Amino acid sequence: MTRLGYGEQIRRWRVEKYKEHDSLMNARSSDVTVITAGSKAEGLTCFYESDRDFLLVVEGILCVEAGISLHTIPDGIGVYRMDTCAYSGHCCLLLERRARKRKEVIHNALCDNGQGDILLSSSLLLDEMSSAYTSTDSTVVIHERAGPSLPDSSGELHSDRVLALRCYCPSILQRWASRPRHWPSPVLVQKVVSLGANVTAVGFKESEFKHMEWRIGFNTGESELVNNLNDTQAKVYVMLKMIVKDVLRPSKKEITSYVMKNIVLWQAERNPQNKFYAQSFLHWLHDGLRALRTAIVTKQLSYYMIPERNLMAASGLTYRQQSHWVEVITDMMAEGPWVILGLPKIRMAIVASPEPMLWYSMKRMELEMLLLEYLNRMLPCYENGLLDKSNAILQEIRRRIGEIRMEIKLRMIEEGCAVNGLTDIIHRMLK
Template sequence: MTRLGYGEQIRRWRVEKYKEQDSLMNARSSDVTVITAGSKAEGLTCYFESDRDDILVLEGIICVEAGIHLHTIPNGIGVYRMDTHAYSGHCRLLLERQARKHFKIIHNALCDNGQGDILLSSSLFLNEMSAVPHTKSVVYHKPAGPSLPTSIGREFHSDNVCALRCHCPSILQRWASRPRHWPSPVLVQKVVSLGANVTAVGFKESEFKHMEWRIGFNTGESELVNNLNDTQAKVYVMLKMIVKDVLRPSKKEITSYVMKNIVLWQAERNPQNKFYAQSFLHWLHDGLRALRTAIVTKQLSYYMIPERNLMAASGLTYRQQSHWVEVITDMMAEGPWVILGLPKIRRAVVASPEPMLWYSMKRMELEMLNMEYFNRYVNGVLDKSDAILQEIQRRLIEIMMEIKLRMIEEGCAVNDLTDIRYRMLK
């Protein structure tokens, strides 16, 4: 798994590079803060391996729990009161104070509930965001939940989720005060300090879902995953592979987010010294067992707000339940051989050691150079006379030519260097 790009060193490097990228992008705008989330923020996927998840936080607005006094919030900041009388982990937003800065998107999503309250509609907000003028080079796809997916060519795919900042100390303190083996008190306080956000999606089975917003902790969750040790991170990656390549849900009945929560619960409930390289298969089986239970019972508590059931309204059918339970049970019975059922792992295991090591080194260098190039692009450094940029471009071409020649030697006809780059980093 380390040679496939899931090792500790490259994982930590990716995390830092995406943080750097966010800082560079946010230096350009005061209206929206971009936060890389998901597998990219966790350093657990290669450059083109999965979609990029971006949280776009509108500045100048905050949503607060009951009991938070307006005088504690600076003037000019728009304030919405969170009505949490909804399905756990969701809320409705009641306008308390208009923001000094006018957002047309927000204004057009306001509704009168007929009782003297002004509410911010999640469905109208999403409609307004979808109607924002498009950039010509970007292809905009049909919204999926709170996400507005986009793509540029076949390489760059992004799930963009617009969000509002959320101040919910009581929810975070309930999470922080739980008895646990992990995370450490220092990390717990850091997660609390990172706060929360709300995104424009209600509970699927709610009568008022068009008015509801979902409470999330993206930055805090990324920080937690980034503090998993090497064994825990690899269990998480392997569980995601099993869902994608073996179970293959067609309508997101089971998602990688479910796997993340299983691993976080594992980490919290067990001593950290039990997670070491030789225990990998034990914890993989434990994760599979937890997944099987979640499928059978349609119940898995959200790590940050346990009252919220991540399997509620998942759309799981009885037929899917029966089939997936049987598949997972068979996988668990296979013991260590279970990993050979995953195409990516199987190819790496049967590959000759020397070519695999060579491939791994080239892929890692190619990814690092691409990230450095993109961060310079974000920073506005695209002067063709720039010596560092020239050296990055030269080395990129050199690596792709080396790969091309090796592929030709092994009987594979390839000509397009761009295609080689994409396939190496996917």
């Protein structure tokens, strides 16, 4: 798995480079803060392996839980009171105080509930954002809205942007922080608490009022937790995600990688850290599969941050899917160590000759590190929407990328492989 791009070194490099990219992006705007989320923020996917998820956090607005005094919040900030609804982890937002700086998309999403309260509609706000979402970059293609996300693409790079508002909910975070646990450490617990929360424009799927509801999330805190998993725990998480994608293959997100993340976080919290080491990998993989099977059978899995919220609720799982997937997982568990051979990436890495595989791994890692560095070096070189390609460092990175592509192409030709083009080599290497 290390040779396939899931080792500790490249994982840490990705995390730091995506954080650096966020900082560079946010230096250019004061209205919205961009935060990389999901697998990219966790450093657990290669450059082209999955979409890059962004949170677009609207500045100048704060959502607060009941009991928080408005006098403690600086003037000029718009304040919304979180009114908890019937579904745990979700809320409605009641306007308490307007922001000094009016934001048209926010204003147009306000509505009266008929009882004298003004609510911020998640559905209306998404409509407003969708119609207002454009790009100054001619290479970026804007796609149709998918649920709460605003997808776009530039070549092989695909992004999902989700609108979010800052949320101050100390009671929820303190309930999480005060749980008895083996992990994370008290220092890390306090860091997660300090990172706070957000609400995103997603209602509960089966709710009658889902168009008004928002979902409470802890994206930055969860990324920090995953980044502090040890090497064995991180690889169990990656392997579980591979199993869902390549073996179970859900068609409508009945099971998501987010479910796998929560299974691994519960594993880490409930067991001593010294039990997670390289030789125990298969034990914890089986434990994770067992937890997944139970979640499928019972349609129940507690959200790690808010246990009252059931991640399997409204998953759309049918009885036929339950029966089939339980059978598949049971068979996989019975296979013992051979279970990993059912995963195409792992199987190819195992059957490959050691020397070519090591060479490929080193080239792949260097290529990705160069691309991540190029991504960050490129941002300050944009002026009026155009990239200044004369920058010496950018030129050197491009030169080295060209050398690596040519080395790979020549080796592929020597070994009798088909070569479709130099650009195609990068996409295939980093997918």
